[in-house]
Amino acid sequence: MKRALSLVLAAGLGLMALLAGCSGSGSEKIRIGEVTRSLFYAPQYVAIEKGFFKEEGLEVDLTTTSGGDKTMTALLSDGIDIALVGSETSIYVDQQGSTDPVINFAQLTQTDGTFLVSRKQIDNFAWEQLKGSVFLGQRKGGMPQMVGEFVLKKHAIDPHKDLNLIQNIEFANIASAFASGTGEYVQLFEPQASQFEKDGIGHVIASFGTESGKVPYTVFMAKKSYLDQHEAEIQKFTNAIYKAQQWVASHSAKETADAIAPYFPNIQPDILESAVKRYLEQGSYATDPILDEAEWNNLQNIMDEAGELKQRADYAKLVNTAFAQKAIEGK
Secondary structure, three states, rough: HHHHHHHHHHHHHHHHHHOOOOOOOOOOEEEEEEEEEEEEEEEEEEEHHHHHHHOOOOOOEEOOOOOOHHHHHHHHHOOEEEEEOOOHHHHHHHHHOOOOOOOOOOOEOOOOOOOEOOOOOOOOOOOOOOHHEEEEOOOOOOHHHHHHHHHHHHHHOOOOOOOEEEEOOHHHHHHHHHHHHOOOEEEEEOOOHHHHHHHOOOOOEEEHHHHHHHOOOEEEEHHHHHHHHHHHHHHHHHHHHHHHHHHHOOOOOHHHHHHHHHHOOOOHHHHHHHHHHHHHHOOOOOOOOOHHHHHHHHHHHHHHHHHOOOOOOOOHHHHHHHHHHHHHHOE
């Protein structure tokens, strides 16, 4: 990711042109680029479906930009206004010496969203049972893999020595690779985890989100120059996200699943509800948009452990909680 981001401005020109057609005139329209389509981002879809953005006088244009590199390319080249992506990407950009830093202003998810899935049912699972196994992990440098390695090391497992670690499979193909017989264990997001349990392909035996603690896993961010020029719109945007976060926190998994169902037409209602319920139970959905310093430091500890942190990133430089605080206070 870091090498790709160093070429981001050049690579972004083509994507900027592609996305420009989605952009309309008017200061009240905001273009969001989400790193992937995921029910892990349920409050974002609730904000759209329940009309919270409209209540704030905003029109949002949501594009799935498919990957951290592409998302940051679109943001840095003005193809989108706001990115929904992992906070680590803002740190990677800062490490490249950007003169217009990417600022995290509203947190959406506050834990890792992956689960440890075993091919066989295991009662009384202990992490040491993973030693010597074939483990289907995530892409190097991405948050899922970094969190996975952080948790494994926490349990005295060296992923590169104690496991037969496979991490050369594209993110979109990991679930299908496991379903076709690759690996004894796999690190999966929902709804694949619930679907595999229903289909008898695998069994959820642990949560990486629970094990790793709170972390700014997915955050809305924008270039500092954009924030400075569009403070009113960013405040309205953050207000809408906070309303959605509160709505999700105060409603059942089924109600949230029903609200976001239009974004996941190929997922059965029971699987959607099961997946949302699992994320609610482990507190994955942030209940307010504030990214606090303890979470920021935990993120950097995870990155440092994975060897992906060149130097510690300044919280005060890359995080702005003013919009989130005003949203909570109702100002």
